[in-house]
């Protein structure tokens with residue numbers, strides 16, 4: 001489950017929330033109830049170990065290019081089938 005970071009626009013409080021992709025994004029600060037802004041997660045999409053692109057799929061010209069191929073994958077990578 002990915003981890004999201006939110007920053008409160010009112011008090012500046014930054015907190016993390018682990019949510020499913022299907023969950024609604026948070027809109028309220030846990031501290032003061034003010035509006036929050038979603039931050040780019042620093043680690044939520046990091047894959048441990050090799051990904052599908054390490055298994056020969058990168059040689060497949062039909063495979064969509066992943067912009068994060070060198071850094072451990074991204075949340076938008078299609079699953080290898």
Ligand SMILES: [Zn+2]
Pocket residue numbers: 008009010011012013029030031032033034
């Ligand atoms: Zn706040």
